[in-house]
Amino acid sequence: xxxxxxxxxxxxxxxxxxxxxxxxxxxxxxxxxxxxxxxxxxxxxxxxxxxxxxxxxxxxxxxxxxxxxxxxxxxxxxxxxxxxxxxxxxxxxxxxxxxxxxxxxxxxxxxxxxxxxxxxxxxxxxxxxxxxxxxxxxxxxxxxxxxxxxxxxxxxxxxxxxxxxxxxxxxxxxxxxxxxxxxxxxxxxxxxxxxxxxxxxxxxxxxxxxxxxxxxxxxxxxxxxxxxxxxxxxxxxxxxxxxxxxxxxxxxxxxxxxxxxxxxxxxxxxxxxxxxxxxxxxxxxxxx
Numbered sequence: 001x002x003x004x005x006x007x008x009x010x011x012x013x014x015x016x017x018x019x020x021x022x023x024x025x026x027x028x029x030x031x032x033x034x035x036x037x038x039x040x041x042x043x044x045x046x047x048x049x050x051x052x053x054x055x056x057x058x059x060x061x062x063x064x065x066x067x068x069x070x071x072x073x074x075x076x077x078x079x080x081x082x083x084x085x086x087x088x089x090x091x092x093x094x095x096x097x098x099x100x101x102x103x104x105x106x107x108x109x110x111x112x113x114x115x116x117x118x119x120x121x122x123x124x125x126x127x128x129x130x131x132x133x134x135x136x137x138x139x140x141x142x143x144x145x146x147x148x149x150x151x152x153x154x155x156x157x158x159x160x161x162x163x164x165x166x167x168x169x170x171x172x173x174x175x176x177x178x179x180x181x182x183x184x185x186x187x188x189x190x191x192x193x194x195x196x197x198x199x200x201x202x203x204x205x206x207x208x209x210x211x212x213x214x215x216x217x218x219x220x221x222x223x224x225x226x227x228x229x230x231x232x233x234x235x236x237x238x239x240x241x242x243x244x245x246x247x248x249x250x251x252x253x254x255x256x257x258x259x260x261x262x263x264x265x266x267x268x269x270x271x272x273x274x275x276x277x278x279x280x281x282x283x284x285x286x287x288x
Contacts, residue, residue, distance in 0.1 A: 013142070014110075029191075030093065034192030043184075043188075050189045050193045056091075060088050061089035070082075074281075081275050121223060208225055208231060211228060214242050
């Protein structure tokens, strides 16, 4: 009796999914010392610094700066503000900004098709997603999906510099942290925070496609995302993913009054301070 083989993550004409040694080592090099040495070293000071850094790097850097600012261009900012937000993203330790933009564009393209490769569709287990997303990389065979990104992204010299050098900036932050607070501070504020950011981003991405509420489906799409209230709040709005799939060009992801979107709140404060302009939020929050 023959055994059924699992489908390939992507067909050859779409691309290739292969093990990424550096990606895997980076996660575990942060996670192991973060757990073994970070947890025993937690103090009120290191915990506070770590939480502040998480807000700066994941909220302002990733959600606001890269995701809403570069990938979806939901607001405009001058070069200094824009560059500063992207530098905060790099300090999150999640990876290079151009790699993230490229994968996001290709994933969005396939999720909005009726026939979506397994790698981009959430029809597999949490364990398989953990392996695929945190230990493997996707190399596209056809990059026409990159046309979804705003023009000039891959020609931006600051983005290209950060893409080439992003691990060095995280290690530089670790060196400064060591000088100011010692090895315990590095384990908490750099290792544990980075590992938590990587695992948290992955888990929110999985949960906000598999569990939660889907108020509206995207016509013709394989994936429309879901809204998971608690994860939406903790992820600065990213967990309100059904809202984002339906309205990808809106800077506001929490559409209803109870959907606390800290990324949107940060953008409103920045707009009031004159740091950004042309903020796009296409839909008013619904009642309830």
